[in-house]
Amino acid sequence: MKEERSVNENFSSMILYLRKKKNMSLREVSDVTGIDPAYIHKLEKGKRTSPSYPIIEKLALAYGVDTVDLLEVSSNNSGRSTVSLGQLLLSNNFTVDGVDDFSPSAKKALLDLIDLIVSFTWDKESMFEDIYEAMHAIDDLKQELYG
Structure with missing residues (x-):
């Protein structure tokens, strides 16, 4: 029996993220790539799970990312271990x-900000204090990035 090829479940989220980041509609991506907008939509929703290399290559070009990077996200390499975000x-x-x-x-400042956000209880009693702490962490990150 033939094993069906499929992409990693993160692929759909990644291509949707990239399209939104480029502020492109499905029709605009279709115009650039020649891929049917309904097919792109199904890829983004995870309803189509086996795009060909040429499809991935066209999407990468439209979104301004390396084909290799998009292929890596699409890979179902189960030999990879889970690593911490840090x-x-x-x-x-x-x-x-x-x-x-x-x-x-700057990477440490970004991680500190993420850790801070994850640690928030975010209830009515602490929300303003949480926002204040987040503002300082954002300021620290911006200082690291832009001086």
Whole structure:
């Protein structure tokens, strides 16, 4: 019996994220790639799970990302272990909204902000205090990024 090929479950979220980040409609992506908008929609919703290499390549080009990166997200390589977000961020280079150079201290400030947000109880009694703490953590991150 033939094993069915499918992409990683994160692929649909990634291509939807990239399309939204580029502020493109399904029709605009279709115009650029030649891929039917209904098919793109099904990929984004996880209803189609086996796009071909040319489809992934066209989407990567439309979204301005390396084909290799999109292929990596699509991979169902079950041999990979789960890593902490800290390990992932500190051991890789990445870009956020055009900021290409995240120094180790900027990465730490980003992790501190994420850890802070996760730790919030976010109830009526602590919400304003949580917001105040988040503002300081955001300021620390911005200082690391832009001086």
